[in-house]
Amino acid sequence: MARNPASSARIKSSPAARKKKVVRWNGAPGLKGQRQEAILRSVGSVLRNSRLSSLTIQDIASELGMTKGNLYYYFKDKQDILYQCHMRCMELSLRALQEAMANGGLPSEKLRILLIGHIHGILDDGFGSILQTDLESFWPDQRKRYIRKRDDLERGVRSLIEAGVLLGEFECDNVKLAGFSILGAINWIPKWYHPNGPFSSDQIAEEMTDYFLRGLQRRDGVARKAPRERSSSKNGTDNYHRMLAT
Amino acid sequence: MARNPASSARIKSSPAARKKKVVRWNGAPGLKGQRQEAILRSVGSVLRNSRLSSLTIQDIASELGMTKGNLYYYFKDKQDILYQCHMRCMELSLRALQEAMANGGLPSEKLRILLIGHIHGILDDGFGSILQTDLESFWPDQRKRYIRKRDDLERGVRSLIEAGVLLGEFECDNVKLAGFSILGAINWIPKWYHPNGPFSSDQIAEEMTDYFLRGLQRRDGVARKAPRERSSSKNGTDNYHRMLAT
């Protein structure tokens, strides 16, 4: 069950004999971990074209020129593969969060960095569409691990919004719902995005982020409508301090 | 293939003998259409709790206390059921669009009505989570029919944004991406929404819509950043006139 890949650490020049787009595996032994990476990357490629619901073990194997049985030498089962992809994707986003926090600018700047990085993380490696899977299909501890990371990201977003509010840069009635809005909109992108479509991932990242930030920016003077009960500071303040400490 | 339910129009008081939550079908003949409706509604109930990917014909049947075989008396196949749910859901949203257009207010008001109605349409009947299915699984003409409606909705949103821009009420760099953002955020709601959760569908509808509109509202005076190339009028103007004529 809990099986660590125990990567045999040794590097050898691999000829990697290619024919067409088929990678020949026979020639390069060792380095199980690298192959796992390659397999995961390949899943991203497949997902860029086909649809998640129709993604089959056979598809993945074909893409790599290996047999489906062979995949089970590298992964426990299909769920495991999908789970790893999920994690890869999330880790990219968390890296964007770290990058954002490391940058010393205003909350709006940090948030911009985070969101742009997040969008790129989702679109550029093809893993984005995997977000559509429901977490129910994961093993409990996989789910737990993933949710922990996902929550880190969500809290990161909320903290930044909250920070902006406290600094008077932002104005937001409900931080949690604003966060959900932003992240939901981003998670949905893979549903309509196509690499060869009219929008580059760069353009999407920039312009959608612009829009998200506009909705937070404080308008000096006029309050557009009577402010509702302030439910904002209930779910963000503690995390705000936590995140700023990172 | 193209089979019209040919509803035998006759109404009779149906005892509808209920036991626990099991609806007894035997006692109420006729009105095939009504039962189809009931089945679809039941799918919504199931989806409120279980997950779409694990939704099985058996689940639907169980919920209604009928056998799975019996479902095939009312629907061609599973895809057909799912398709009908899709349509139901979309029709609710399109009704919101009509309602919005009928209301004679400013674009921002219309958009508010539309979005609030759209969110309610998605959340209140439990069909929302069905949006996660990919359209590939539909039969071509089903897909075509659905996409036509979906596009109507998308164009409706864009037209309203565009209208607001033209009237000086809104300010938007890229109408299409703003529309995608809004609709994506809404489509994603079923992923985290739970009827017994902390947010009512009312609250979600109101506050998320607030946020979406904030991001469009024009700020008098300062341009926050140098405006990019205006790609807005490419995808909205014609539809704008079309929609306003409705």
Added chain:
DNA sequence: AAAGTTTTTTAATCTCTGTTCAAATTGAAA
């Protein structure tokens, strides 16, 4: 080259679910 380990293949199996169908049941009409 022989032995041992890692990787790959091949084919069979297993399971889950959608689907079909003939028979049974029900309700309405005659």
Added chain:
DNA sequence: TTTCAATTTGAACAGAGATTAAAAAACTTT
């Protein structure tokens, strides 16, 4: 009560796709 159509059942069928396992092949080491 008989007849007929509408509805329901229950069991069998079918197909797809994940998973397994034993044998084969490839590669490393000695």
